[in-house]
Amino acid sequence: MPAAPLLSTRASLLEYAHPCDTLMELAEEYGPIFNTDILGLMQIVTTSPKHIQRVLATDFDNFEKGKTFQETMSSVLGVGVFNSDGEMWKFHRTMTRPFFSRDRISHFDLFDNHAQTVVAKMKGRFQMGVTVDFQDLIQRFTLDSATEFLFGKSVESLSGILPYPPSTPFGLQSHEKTQPEVFADAFLSALEVLHERGDEAWIWPLYEMFEDKTAAPMSIVNQFIQPIVDEAVKQRNEEKHGVREADDAQRDTLLGHLVRETNDPNVLKDEILNILIAGRDTTGGTLSVLVYFLCTNPLVCIRLREEVINSVGPVCRPTFEDIKGMKYLRAVINETMRLYPAVPVNIRTSIKETTFPSDDPEEKDIYVPAGTPVPYSVFIMHRRKDLWGPDAEQFDPLRFIDERHHRITKNPWIFLPFNAGPRICLGQQFAYNEMSFIIIRLLQAFEGFELDENMGGKFSPKLTLTIYASGGIWIKAKEAGEIEEV
Ligand code: HEM
Numbered sequence: 001m002p003a004a005p006l007l008s009t010r011a012s013l014l015e016y017a018h019p020c021d022t023l024m025e026l027a028e029e030y031g032p033i034f035n036t037d038i039l040g041l042m043q044i045v046t047t048s049p050k051h052i053q054r055v056l057a058t059d060f061d062n063f064e065k066g067k068t069f070q071e072t073m074s075s076v077l078g079v080g081v082f083n084s085d086g087e088m089w090k091f092h093r094t095m096t097r098p099f100f101s102r103d104r105i106s107h108f109d110l111f112d113n114h115a116q117t118v119v120a121k122m123k124g125r126f127q128m129g130v131t132v133d134f135q136d137l138i139q140r141f142t143l144d145s146a147t148e149f150l151f152g153k154s155v156e157s158l159s160g161i162l163p164y165p166p167s168t169p170f171g172l173q174s175h176e177k178t179q180p181e182v183f184a185d186a187f188l189s190a191l192e193v194l195h196e197r198g199d200e201a202w203i204w205p206l207y208e209m210f211e212d213k214t215a216a217p218m219s220i221v222n223q224f225i226q227p228i229v230d231e232a233v234k235q236r237n238e239e240k241h242g243v244r245e246a247d248d249a250q251r252d253t254l255l256g257h258l259v260r261e262t263n264d265p266n267v268l269k270d271e272i273l274n275i276l277i278a279g280r281d282t283t284g285g286t287l288s289v290l291v292y293f294l295c296t297n298p299l300v301c302i303r304l305r306e307e308v309i310n311s312v313g314p315v316c317r318p319t320f321e322d323i324k325g326m327k328y329l330r331a332v333i334n335e336t337m338r339l340y341p342a343v344p345v346n347i348r349t350s351i352k353e354t355t356f357p358s359d360d361p362e363e364k365d366i367y368v369p370a371g372t373p374v375p376y377s378v379f380i381m382h383r384r385k386d387l388w389g390p391d392a393e394q395f396d397p398l399r400f401i402d403e404r405h406h407r408i409t410k411n412p413w414i415f416l417p418f419n420a421g422p423r424i425c426l427g428q429q430f431a432y433n434e435m436s437f438i439i440i441r442l443l444q445a446f447e448g449f450e451l452d453e454n455m456g457g458k459f460s461p462k463l464t465l466t467i468y469a470s471g472g473i474w475i476k477a478k479e480a481g482e483i484e485e486v
Contacts, residue, residue, distance in 0.1 A: 049413035057421035066349030080274030186220035344379030
C-alpha cells in the first residue's frame with residue numbers, strides 16, 4: 001500500500017481535513033488508498049468503492065464510528081443516531097425509522113408556506129436592486145422546514161431580516177438578531193468547534209483543557225430545544241393518564257412519534273438535535289451549491305426550467321408524482337451531490353483486524369489492523385476519472401441520464417452522497433422531496449439566476465460536519481414573465 005507523507009502538524013491537518021485540496025492531491029499522487037500517520041496514529045484513507053462497500057455494508061459489523069469520533073462529537077451530538085454505535089445506534093435507528101414513511105415525507109404543504117416566503121423575500125430584495133445571499137436564505141428555509149417537521153412548530157427564521165450584500169451601504173449595518181437567528185448562529189458555532197476538534201485530531205482536549213468550546217453555543221441551543229422536549233413529554237404523560245386527549249397534529253411530528261417510544265428527555269433531545277443537523281445543513285448546503293451551478297451553467301438552468309414548466313406549469317403546487325417524473329431535475333440534484341456531497345469525508349474504525357481487497361488484481365490484499373481509523377472520502381471518489389471518465393470534474397447532469405449512466409448502474413458504489421448499507425441516510429427521500437420542491441418553486445418564480453459580480457464567479461467551499469460556502473452565495477434573478485411584459 002503506498003504510504004503518504006506523515007501529516008503531523010496542525011497546519012497540514014487543517015489542509016488535510018479540507019476536502020478540496022490536500023486530500024485530493026494525495027489521492028492523485030498515491031492512488032485510491034493511502035495510509036497516513038496523524039500525530040502517531042496510523043490511519044488508512046480510502047476513496048475506493050470496494051473498500052467503502054466493505055466498511056459500510058459487507059463488513060458493517062466490523063466497522064464502527066468508534067470512541068474517538070464519539071468523544072469528539074458528544075458535547076453536541078450526545079448519544080443520538082449520528083454519534084452512537086452498536087445497541088445504542090440500533091435503538092435510535094429503530095425508534096426513528098418508522099417516522100420516515102413515504103406518506104409523511106410527501107406532505108408538501110410543510111414546505112410550501114416557507115417556499116412562498118423564500119420567493120417573496122427574494123423578489124423584495126431584487127426589486128430594491130440588491131443581491132441576496134442564497135445560502136443564508138435557504139438555510140433559513142431548511143431550518144424552518146426541519147423544525148416544523150420535527151416539532152410541529154417552525155422557528156420562523158425566515159421572518160428575520162436578511163443580510164444585505166457587504167458591498168452596499170446597508171451591508172455594514174447590523175440589526176438586532178431575532179431568537180431563531182441567535183439559535184442558528186449558536187448552532188453553527190457549535191458545529192464549527194466540532195470541525196476544529198476534527199482538525200486537531202486526538203489532541204483536541206488539550207486545546208479545551210480549560211473550557212469546553214461548545215458549552216456556550218450549546219447552552220443557547222439547549223435553551224431553545226429543552227422546553228420543546230419537556231412540553232412534549234408532559235403532553236404525552238397527560239395523554240397517558242387521561243388528563244388530555246391525544247393531539248393528532250403533535251403525534252404527526254417526529255418528536256410526537258419519539259415520545260411514544262421513550263420519555264427520557266436526554267435521549268429525546270439528542271435525537272432531535274441529531275436529526276436537525278442531519279436535515280438542515282445537508283439540504284441547505286446542497287441547494288446552495290445547486291443554485292451556484294445554475295448561475296454558472298445557464299443552459300442547464302434553461303433546460304431545467306423547461307422541465308419544470310412542462311411538468312408542473314408556472315404556478316401549480318408540485319406533487320409527489322410530478323417530482324417523480326422529473327428526470328432532469330433529479331439529474332441536476334445528483335450531479336450537484338456528486339461534485340459536492342454534503343458529507344464529503346466520513347470515518348469508521350475497524351474493530352478486529354481485517355483486509356481490504358486491492359484495487360489492482362496483481363497486488364496483495366491490504367492489511368487493516370484492529371482499531372485502525374478508516375477515513376473515506378466520497379468527495380474524491382465522485383471525482384475519480386477512472387470511475388467517472390475524463391470529464392469527472394465537470395458539472396454535467398446528463399451523465400445521470402445518457403449512456404454514461406451505465407457506470408452507476410454497473411457499480412452503484414461509485415455514487416454515495418447518502419452513504420449506504422445499514423447506516424444509509426434516513427432522510428434521503430425527504431431530502432430529495434424538499435430540494436425538488438423548492439427548486440421547482442424557484443424556477444416557477446424566476447427565469448434564471450446570476451452570481452453577484454463581487455463573487456468573482458466562484459465560491460469557497462468550507463467544511464463543518466457538512467460542506468458550506470464561506471462568505472455565502474450572493475445572487476440576483478429575473479422574475480418570471482419579466483421579458484414578456486417589457
Ligand atoms: C442532501 C441531503 C442529505 C445528504 C447528502 C445526507 C447524507 C447523509 C450521510 C452521508 C449520512 C451518513 C452519516 C454517517 O454515517 O456518519 C446520513 C445519515 C443520516 N441522515 Fe442524512 N443526508 C441528507 C439529508 C437528510 C435529511 C433531510 C434528514 C432528516 C430529516 C437526514 C437524516 C439522517 C439521519 C437520521 C442519519 C443517520 C443514519 C444512521 O446513522 O443510522 N438526512 N445522511
